[in-house]
Amino acid sequence: MSEYVLDHHHEGERERLALMSRLLDPMHRGHVERLGVGPGARTLEVGCGNGSMSAWLARRVAPDGRAVAVDLDLSLVEADEPGLELRQADILAGPVEPGSFDLVTARAVLHHVGDAEAAVANLVASARPGGTVLLIEPDFLPVSVAEPPEVRAFWKGWLAWSREQGIDYFIGRRLPVMLSRLGLREVWVTAETAHYHGGSAWAVYWKQTVVELRARLVASGQLDDRLIEVFLAQCDDPAWWTQTIAFTAAAGQVHGPSHSTHPPDG
Numbered sequence: 001m002s003e004y005v006l007d008h009h010h011e012g013e014r015e016r017l018a019l020m021s022r023l024l025d026p027m028h029r030g031h032v033e034r035l036g037v038g039p040g041a042r043t044l045e046v047g048c049g050n051g052s053m054s055a056w057l058a059r060r061v062a063p064d065g066r067a068v069a070v071d072l073d074l075s076l077v078e079a080d081e082p083g084l085e086l087r088q089a090d091i092l093a094g095p096v097e098p099g100s101f102d103l104v105t106a107r108a109v110l111h112h113v114g115d116a117e118a119a120v121a122n123l124v125a126s127a128r129p130g131g132t133v134l135l136i137e138p139d140f141l142p143v144s145v146a147e148p149p150e151v152r153a154f155w156k157g158w159l160a161w162s163r164e165q166g167i168d169y170f171i172g173r174r175l176p177v178m179l180s181r182l183g184l185r186e187v188w189v190t191a192e193t194a195h196y197h198g199g200s201a202w203a204v205y206w207k208q209t210v211v212e213l214r215a216r217l218v219a220s221g222q223l224d225d226r227l228i229e230v231f232l233a234q235c236d237d238p239a240w241w242t243q244t245i246a247f248t249a250a251a252g253q254v255h256g257p258s259h260s261t262h263p264p265d266g
């Protein structure tokens with residue numbers, strides 16, 4: 001059974017998921033819209049968190065479509081959209097209803113999964129022939145140029161700790177090759193980076209996360225209190241602008257008859 005480092009029993013996880021929905025759903029919805037998923041479609045979201053995207057999908061595919069939401073732990077799902085089907089499952093255990101879905105999507109999940117290649121294979125196997133797989137994952141490239149230097153040092157320690165936890169914060173750049181190797185066609189990929197300032201929703205997200213993990217980060221020896229204090233102070237400073245994650249979105253079409261995954265202008 002897979003384990004998720006920031007599991008749902010962490011005190012702030014509900015609030016962090018709400019922030020993720022607010023910050024990332026607009027981008028995710030935009031990609032789904034560009035892929036042309038609409039009424040009547042059968043959709044699957046894996047690692048649904050609080051279920052905000054799955055609830056939106058359920059509304060989008062209504063009245064004749066299906067929206068299934070899967071997570072290791074459904075305890076923080078807040079969505080109660082009529083017709084939304086919730087399933088507790090581990091994507092490493094196998095595909096969800098093999099060959100069934102028009103759209104299979106996962107966001108900010110694969111970087112936490114021990115065997116991401118196996119997880120992607122199971123996601124792909126859940127899509128019907130001609131169906132589309134849309135993956136959105138982080139790539140922490142922007143932190144390599146973060147300012148000031150103490151913040152860059154903070155991120156270096158954070159990434160070292162994350163690697164020890166089995167988290168791959170550079171998985172974004174590997175998504176297209178993973179989809180291509182599985183035989184998906186018309187793979188397209190794009191990345192989007194939020195620039196934010198101290199006091200903004202992203203800064204609040206990172207502050208909460210780091211405060212909650214602080215004892216573990218320090219105990220690991222990868223970060224010390226001084227660097228953590230510098231980072232937290234920057235997160236409160238409205239004059240500090242920064243960027244952390246490039247979110248890579250990659251989509252491809254499973255072999256079989258269907259529409260293009262390329263946006264009309266792509």
Ligand SMILES: C[S@@+](CC[C@H](N)C(=O)[O-])C[C@H]1O[C@@H](n2cnc3c(N)ncnc32)[C@H](O)[C@@H]1O
Pocket residue numbers: 002003004017020021024046047048049050070071072073089090091092106107108109112113
């Ligand atoms: C960082 S949260 C992201 C939640 C949501 N997708 C979002 O972007 O707001 C990762 C989610 O993936 C789930 N998860 C992690 N490993 C999983 C697995 N092997 N199978 C299914 N869900 C998993 C976690 O329980 C958690 O809800």
